[in-house]
Amino acid sequence: MIRSTKKYQAIFWACLISFLVWDKAVSPPVDLRNEPPLIAAGSGKPSSGGHCAISK
Amino acid sequence: MKRLPLSVLLFLFFVFLAWTVSIRQAVLFAVGIGMGAALAGARFGFTTGWRQLIEQRDPRGVVGQLVLLALASVFSLSLLGHYPELTAALGPPSISLLVGAFVFGLTMQIADGCGSGTLYKAGLGIPLNMGILPLFALGSFLGSVQVGDWLKLGQIAPIGLVTEFGSAQAILITLVGLLIMALATRLWVGKGKTWWDRKWLIGALALSILAALNLIIAGQPWGVVYGFGLWAAKIVNAAGLFDPAANAFWSQAGNAQRLNEMVLMDITSITNIGILGGALWISARASSDSKPLTSTQWMVGLVAGFLMGYSSRLAFGCNIGAMLSGISTGSVHGWIWVPLAFAGTLIGVRIRRHYQF
Numbered sequence: 001m002i003r004s005t006k007k008y009q010a011i012f013w014a015c016l017i018s019f020l021v022w023d024k025a026v027s028p029p030v031d032l033r034n035e036p037p038l039i040a041a042g043s044g045k046p047s048s049g050g051h052c053a054i055s056k
Numbered sequence: 057m058k059r060l061p062l063s064v065l066l067f068l069f070f071v072f073l074a075w076t077v078s079i080r081q082a083v084l085f086a087v088g089i090g091m092g093a094a095l096a097g098a099r100f101g102f103t104t105g106w107r108q109l110i111e112q113r114d115p116r117g118v119v120g121q122l123v124l125l126a127l128a129s130v131f132s133l134s135l136l137g138h139y140p141e142l143t144a145a146l147g148p149p150s151i152s153l154l155v156g157a158f159v160f161g162l163t164m165q166i167a168d169g170c171g172s173g174t175l176y177k178a179g180l181g182i183p184l185n186m187g188i189l190p191l192f193a194l195g196s197f198l199g200s201v202q203v204g205d206w207l208k209l210g211q212i213a214p215i216g217l218v219t220e221f222g223s224a225q226a227i228l229i230t231l232v233g234l235l236i237m238a239l240a241t242r243l244w245v246g247k248g249k250t251w252w253d254r255k256w257l258i259g260a261l262a263l264s265i266l267a268a269l270n271l272i273i274a275g276q277p278w279g280v281v282y283g284f285g286l287w288a289a290k291i292v293n294a295a296g297l298f299d300p301a302a303n304a305f306w307s308q309a310g311n312a313q314r315l316n317e318m319v320l321m322d323i324t325s326i327t328n329i330g331i332l333g334g335a336l337w338i339s340a341r342a343s344s345d346s347k348p349l350t351s352t353q354w355m356v357g358l359v360a361g362f363l364m365g366y367s368s369r370l371a372f373g374c375n376i377g378a379m380l381s382g383i384s385t386g387s388v389h390g391w392i393w394v395p396l397a398f399a400g401t402l403i404g405v406r407i408r409r410h411y412q413f
């Protein structure tokens with residue numbers, strides 16, 4: 001049982017890492033000069049991230 | 057894998073993020089690791105807490121959740137009052153929310169894990185939750201594609217307590233609401249029950265601090281579901297099966313931009329990956345136990361996982377995005393979500409029992 005769980009776990013992480021590697025390869029490079037502020041609170045810049053509560 | 061090499065790998069990924077993406081994303085990854093470690097270490101399961109309350113009249117899990125909600129509300133509502141650039145988890149009260157929350161509450165009992173529960177249990181290596189994760193993502197994507205149609209059935213604009221009443225009154229209203237929930241719990245369980253559990257309280261304290269850190273750093277509350285939907289959307293889009301420009305949700309400027317960017321730049325995705333890593337770190341010492349499932353249980357569990365993903369989009373969040381982040385940032389949709397999801401859970405625990413999970 002433990003052995004098969006470890007096998008599933010290895011497959012799961014392999015799939016996740018493969019997805020992230022593929023995504024990095026096909027996505028445009030990150031604009032490091034346009035880095036978001038380290039701490040949003042006090043930066044004056046509203047967050048532009050996606051959130052599940054937002055309908056749009 | 058043992059904890060030391062795992063810690064080294066997580067640290068190397070932190071450095072990679074700081075070097076190639078942004079320092080903010082690296083720090084959010086570290087916050088996510090903390091969330092995963094807190095969830096898995098304390099076995100802070102929203103689903104389990106509700107089930108124990110219903111089936112055993114054991115209030116400890118729900119009391120832990122109420123403590124988490126109270127602490128997170130005090131932190132987050134104060135922050136929202138001080139920093140106008142921070143955003144609340146404001147979802148629209150709507151037919152979509154009513155249906156979504158009910159179905160989510162029902163299916164999370166069958167799948168034995170809400171959004172965060174699925175993540176940390178997948179990180180712990182529990183086979184059903186690892187299997188559910190991709191289906192949850194697919195369901196979440198399909199929900200996002202169709203949420204515009206669901207909203208046409210009826211909605212009102214999101215209501216934020218901080219905007220309506222100010223920070224101090226929002227905290228007062230929220231704490232009174234949580235006190236009413238605690239009293240209802242007391243009425244249901246009766247006298248002579250143990251109310252406090254050290255494990256749940258430590259989890260509540262840790263998660264409330266980490267949720268506040270997420271808000272301070274990211275500028276938005278903790279969420280889980282958006283990241284899942286984005287991952288599936290990227291794959292479906294790359295396969296040429298979907299035209300985001302023709303969809304109401306994915307054609308929005310922000311969503312279209314995130315669909316084009318690397319997922320490691322997305323806030324919710326990076327905390328989700330952190331949660332998986334944090335739970336994996338916990339599992340390195342305390343291996344999880346899960347009984348083998350029959351093929352029927354697998355099938356029912358996977359279908360429930362898919363529906364959970366779909367309904368969480370309709371409900372504008374799961375236990376984290378709608379309940380924790382919604383209530384703690386003063387969104388009325390969070391207060392609507394809880395009774396509907398609980399009503400669904402009342403049915404979900406019976407279905408769970410029927411299939412002998």
